[in-house]
Amino acid sequence: MGESGSYGEGFGKRLGAQASSYVSRALRKSTIAATELRYDNPSLELSTPPKEEDAFMVGHYLVDCPSYLYWESGRPAPASAIGQGQTIIYDLKRQPTFLLNHGFHTVHYYFSRAALSAISEEAGASPIDELQYKPALATDDPVMRNMSAGLLPFFGRPEEASVLFMDHVMLAIGIHVATRYGGMRLRREGARGGLAPWQEKRAKEMIVSGIGGDISLAAVASECGVSARHFSRAFRQSTGISPHQWLTQRRVETAKRLLAANELNLTQVALACGFADQSHFTRVFVALTGTSPGLWRRNNAI
Structure with missing residues (x-):
């Protein structure tokens, strides 16, 4: 939960919305977080402003917001609209507020300035001072659209979300935000080798x-x-392949050995291999092998 009310359950409570979230610690001593928000009962009141802090939020809207009325540092921005799939940026130093006149479904990403600085430092780029945006003006961002779509299933089934996978995606989102909106220019790494x-x-x-x-x-x-x-x-x-994909392959290989030994039931195999439950295990196993765990066992049991 974010005490600032800018991510996690604290964010949902501040807006009176349902919230589910993931907080990444992929960057040392800094925070990146993603929060899915669902707000279904417009109150026609101004939102409670967040605590003023040196951080940004990047909001991705999953439904249309046809009338968006927004204030920043107490000053109104021009009335606007946010389309389904569009992205909008908030500077938390400017205490953004908006009129709760529509229901919404969004994914909001929280980036402390320390996180953005860590991203630029790791890239060998100059520190990022600001994210470039215009108040209340949303943009089309296909990368954010695809990234958010990829994360949505895991907000609903957090037990299936591998930390390796979530950290990888969150870091990729942070790099994209720093590049597109912060002006970060990645070094050309050419044909440098992989790991020693x-x-x-x-x-x-x-x-x-x-x-x-x-x-x-x-x-x-x-x-x-x-x-x-x-x-x-x-x-x-x-x-x-990515670290998450490599881990998934190892889990399926381990599952095959346990299935062939025929000593554990499918639920026990699933949990022993790090899957959330038998259903999660079956989906991943079928995706990688083309057959169900039960059928694989019948054809390969020792």
Whole structure:
């Protein structure tokens, strides 16, 4: 929960909306968070302003908001509209408020300035002073649209959300925001290699050791002595897939061994391999193998 009321349950309470969220610690000593909000009963009142802080919110609207009335630092912005799939930015230093005259369904991303600075530092770019935007003016951003669509299922089923996957996506969103709205220019890394052999070996050991639970991207990257952003890129270059995809493959391989041994039922196999439940296990297993765990067991049991 964010005490600032700018992400998580605190954000939902401030607006009187239903909220579910994920807070990423992929960046050291800084916060990136995503909050899905559903607001169905317009009160026709002004929203309670957030605590003034050195941070930004990037809101992605999943439904139309045909009449958007917005104030920043107590001054009204021109009346506008936000279309389904559009993105809008708020500077929390300016205490943004808006009229609760419509229901809404959104994903709001919270970036502390420390998080944006950490992203630019890891990229070897100049520090980001501001995100460029015009108050109450929404933009079309296909990257945010696709990223939000990819996260939505996990707000509804958080138990299925791997920390490696969520940290990877949240970091990618942060890099996009810093680049598109903060003017960050990534260094050209050319054909630089992936992880050193010892780094790849240690990373895989750590990921496998957490196969029945979860391990964060930041923890694995730290063990390898690199940033989370560099680790994600280098791991993919070394293996051809993301850390989350590699973990998923190992979980399915472990599941196959347990299924062949025929000592545990499907629910026990699912939990032993780090899946949320049998349903989650079945969906992933079918996606990777083309067959269900039960049928695979019948054809391969020892």
